Amino acid sequence: MATATRVFMDEQGFLEVETPTLFKSTPEGAREFLVPSRISPGEFYALPQSPQQFKQILMCAGVDKYFQLARCFRDEDLRADRQPEFTQIDVEMSFIDREDIYALIEGLLKTIWKTALDYDVPTPFPRIPYREVMDRYGSDKPDTRYAMEIGDLTEDFAASGFKVFSGAVERGGVVKAINAKGFACVTQGQMETMTNIAKGLGAKGLAFIKVENGEWKSPIVKFFSDTEKAALIEKLNIEEGDLILFAADEWLNACEILGRIRQYTAGKLVELGKLEIPADQFNFLWVIEFPLLAFDREMNRWFSSHHPFTSPVEEDADKLETDPKSVRGQHYDVVVNGVELGGGSIRIHQPELQKTIFEDLLKLSPEVTQARFGYMLEAFKYGCPPHGGIALGFDRLIALLCGADSIRDVIAFPKTTKGSCLMTDSPAAVEAKQLRDLHIDLKVAKKAE
């Protein structure tokens, strides 16, 4: 697949460029691996979380079509789909807009799926704005191989006698529900699991209706008016044997709760043989127009929902100062079968705008901005073409093609959950002389042998 990727990218006129592995710490994103320097006592390299900044400078330098199968490093906890070192298909191009990226990546994925599985990926992929994908699927990486979409009942229950719902609407929230078709046979334990999912996301409970023997079995349905019931039947297509689950909360929470519920119930319905999710089908889509910024309540500041180099969509740019929350980014994720395969954006190429983002919105001091990103702002000053790019998780891609549940299954010599290599027994202690050369004193006691 690496070969297929290189051949395709070469045919499209891209130049493969290697970027340094010994990079510098830019602690905005994931935790980095540090490498001590022998020649510069007390100073460190960092292994790159991605070649992001290098590739943007390549754009300034006139390499207008760059790609790399890039090794990336992140010192975070592991998961089935996360390893401390992994590979991405890293792409950046100049003088383009989003459409160019969509067309390129659709072509690449089409080629890869054809080569590996002789599977014809239909193009173009559907594009769904973030707002809509959350409304319909409760996830920014939905599995669209099954429908079970979330319904919105905010207006229908705004004046409901059921205070839990009308109260949520009064506070500016929403009322949403999902129909788990044929899941009225849900067990007590499964209901409890789902309630815990909802509570884990801050809900007080999980309202439900079981439709059995022509009857709505539910502790709350007695509060519903006939109009409200009619709205439910119509919007959720309620039939005998269905299970309806509700979330009344602020918008994002309600969406996420039902998104989790959607995934959970779909899994159970597959076990029961009442839903089919074909393993040999691949539903690709683009999720677009993510919010550029999200607010961190604890830190009381804005942070980039993607990364700080993402350009705002043009018609929202003037709202950066007045209404940062509503600014959408020119960011896009490519999603297949509930897996986020990659993401990217059209970048900021104007030094002033980049500086505004760093200093006014992200509240980095000018000194910090200069120390961490000064070389980029400097490069931008000499005239940087409009550019953008994307990175696809290569390990995830291979796992998808192989039908593997974990990227560990498609990586030679993977790390364990605790980050050690069982083959070579790394990480391991080093000799005192090596530490002296690196000007390092250890504070941890040496492990007893």
Next chain:
RNA sequence: GGGGGUGUAGCUCAAUUGGUUAGAGCGCUGGCCUGUCACGCCAGAGGUUGCGAGUUCGAGUCUCGUCACUCCCGCCA
């Protein structure tokens, strides 16, 4: 870093309150049959129940430790 779950044959799983020689399906090997195509029939191999301690007359089952996997929170710009 915190919390939950899991670990039994190559794979998917079973094994009652702790109780005989740890079972089944699929797969594998051999034989037979065959108008077969998810063939059928017969036979067989395959296990230190992740590892190490402990409790017990007796541990797959209980306790502790450890390793691995997995999910959730944190983290993953």
